[in-house]
Amino acid sequence: MSNLKVTQNIADMCLECGLCMDACAFLPKVCDNPKVLAEEMLAGRYVAKTEVPYLCNMCSKCATVCPESLDIGNMIQEIRIQFFAEDLPLPGNIKYVKNQQKFVSSEQFFLAKPAPSGNTKRMFFPGCHLAGYSAELVDAAWRWLNQHDQDCGLLLTCCGAPSYDTGDKETYEKIVAQVKDAMASFRAEKLITACSNCTVHFRDFTDVSTVSIYEVMDENWDNPARDAGNWVMHDPCKSRTFPEMQQAVRSLLAKAGCQVQEPADSGADAKCCGMGGLVAYTDADWACKLAKERADELGGDLVTYCASCRQAMRPYDRYGLHVLDLLFTADLDDAKKAEAHGAADAKKSQLKTRELLSN
Known part of the structure; x- marks a missing residue:
């Protein structure tokens, strides 16, 4: 064809x-x-x-x-x-992705705010998955940025990656247009992203300029270190072509007092947690099998900078945290044992994120 x-x-x-x-x-x-x-x-x-x-x-x-x-x-x-x-019937539960995209690109979730200085050069883009993981972490990161980058505003919405991965180009392009329109309305030139999936989509498929929040934090981190324990690094597969992001995460964790071990298939050889490409919507058992294999390979408490990766491996007795947990969460022992969210809990967290950031 x-x-x-x-x-x-x-x-x-x-x-x-x-x-x-x-x-x-x-x-x-x-x-x-x-x-x-x-x-x-x-x-x-x-x-x-x-x-x-x-x-x-x-x-x-x-x-x-x-x-x-x-x-x-x-x-x-x-x-x-x-x-x-060709308007073919989609397999499994792929059709439900459109419903989720409808919510995270809607006015119910969308929020845009100017920089504290009134001169918005950049906008913090936490993404819908981190918002679904922890509203408190998104709020803490936003407050940190307020203190360290007075020209950073906020843009809460979805990057459109799930629609892209589904094959729904029309919806994807509408979501990207919404992002670009919001940036243009504030005259922002760059997004500060927290999600490697968002980052790769903006870099590879749009002309939106990005920098990861981990790079921004690594340059400006001034919080005192604490004994944050030993962790095994899991690089999200979408970070594979962002060595600067991967290095910044490691440097930042060291400054925060973390001891990080490097497993096989990390860095440039990063391995998927099993949930990439919307596989779980087609064959949940297959996706879970891959997630368990990766969790077993890590062999310890994991740290990652992808909320979806952390959630994917938690059901397999693999305690873990997001990098932002290690920076902003007081009780790490309780946080690392928290169960993975289901879809309903993720939506509640996304709504709470918007509420916190609106204040």
């Missing part, structure tokens, strides 16, 4: 070397090699195998080992967009 250019390129360029098959959980589950998968997609067999494109975490791990730098996730994204173009 002429509009599946990435898929055609993989069919043409794949060397069938097997390196990606060893590095990826998804590919061995669905095909003999990416070339075969691409040829099946080009032949339109996704119509009969609607779940296949929605089982990929789209974490780009494959591209890090491929001699041709082929990213199977890009092919999967192209197929998902084709799903929408």
